[in-house]
Amino acid sequence: MDGELFPAGGELFPRERTEIAPGAVHVPDWLGPGRQRELLDACRAWARPPAGLRTVRTPGGGTMTARQVCLGLHWYPYGYARTAVDGDGAPVKPLPGWLAELGREAVAAAYGGPSPAGAGAGAGAGNRDAAAGGAVAAAPYVYDIALINFYDGDSRMGMHRDAEEKSGAPVVSLSLGDTCVFRFGNTASRGRPYQDVRLRSGDLFVFGGPARMAYHGVPKVLPGTAPPGLGLTGRLNITLRVGGLGTAPD
Template sequence: MPTLFDDPLHQLPRPPRRVAAGVVHLPNFLGLAEQKALVAQARDLAREVVGTPLAMVRPKLKSGQMSVHMLHLGKYWASNPYRYVDVVDGFPVPPLPDSFVDLAHRALLSAGSLSNSLQSWSEAYRAEAALVNYYSPDASMGMHQDANEESEAPVISLSIGDTGIFRLGGTLNRNKPWTDIPLMSGDLIVFGGANRQAFHGIPSIEANTAPAGCGLKEGRINITIRQLAL
């Protein structure tokens, strides 16, 4: 497993930046110790729901089975009809950990320094649900919108493990132009404002790029935090 200094990409300056209106990328937002603690916490949460309808599995869609494993916290995104629910087949959805709520507020305070549209949410934001997604080295996620929430509050996304390519598109369709952003272990990306409904995806994972000490030997964990209600 590489260290942060083995990969030339990790040696390039990566300052915080505003990628587009309402979209901010903060490299190295999480230190290695916090990454490792979050991975351990995610594993514990996943173990608690093994064998239940809330288990961390690869969801099956009409188009086929996803390559990403998903764990729902706070709320569960159900189908038929599509909606957020608190209970699935008699099993309550695990609550959103306080550590995730704290992370969300820290993220917005930091991202808000680069975007006025994000700064306006720094005090009012209510973290209500999270997805913990595990990407194996060959997993990916197609272009999609996060358009199922009543609120237009920003989406907060944290990366741990192998580098994932975050592809940001427009708000109207999945077509080009795209902006590809390598999200390395510990990186944060927040999107809201004019690009809250932007299409986005993860076309690829760069295998063997997880730094030693992050808690993952391979693959990538993505923690996405949302406010649902107005």
């Protein structure tokens, strides 16, 4: 049944793992249909108050079109706190151990190494080789922050860097729902050179090492492209990070 509900996308050949830039790896179809549904159910629970889904406002008075909920620590422009300081002020929800473990599995899938137990059961998950991650993949990362962004059909994300963390651990990005155009750029500026990658439901994208501070964004979401069996209108992106912040700021 899952094969009918989650079609492969109509390609003659399966999409394969691709190194977009040194340290930046796209693993298509890493999350199988069952894992996608589990993550979606969890995201819906996390999005409920307190410290639930909110609209993010920038210091300059702008508003992000993608809405967000955080786990572990609460991100706001531009820092971290233990409470939803720009929301209802409630303590942030904890990041569950199974989600932190999924982050470690994702790094192994992207950069190579032994297949961890319970990995994502997607077509790309078994296609591992030694990428530019090298020593990056061997480190025992403890993922302690998750940012979950919800995009409707009109949402965008401008080019930015994930720069508030003190750890250089790879960023793990998981996609659910509608396909998006993910723009992955360079470390010097928001402009060219960059590459546009289509991220579909179940896809994994990891960037670390020399790509850790690259600018990236989402210029477009493609409405109506989510797998019919998932039951999601729009796109969810789960981004896992290692803060390296020690005691979190108040």
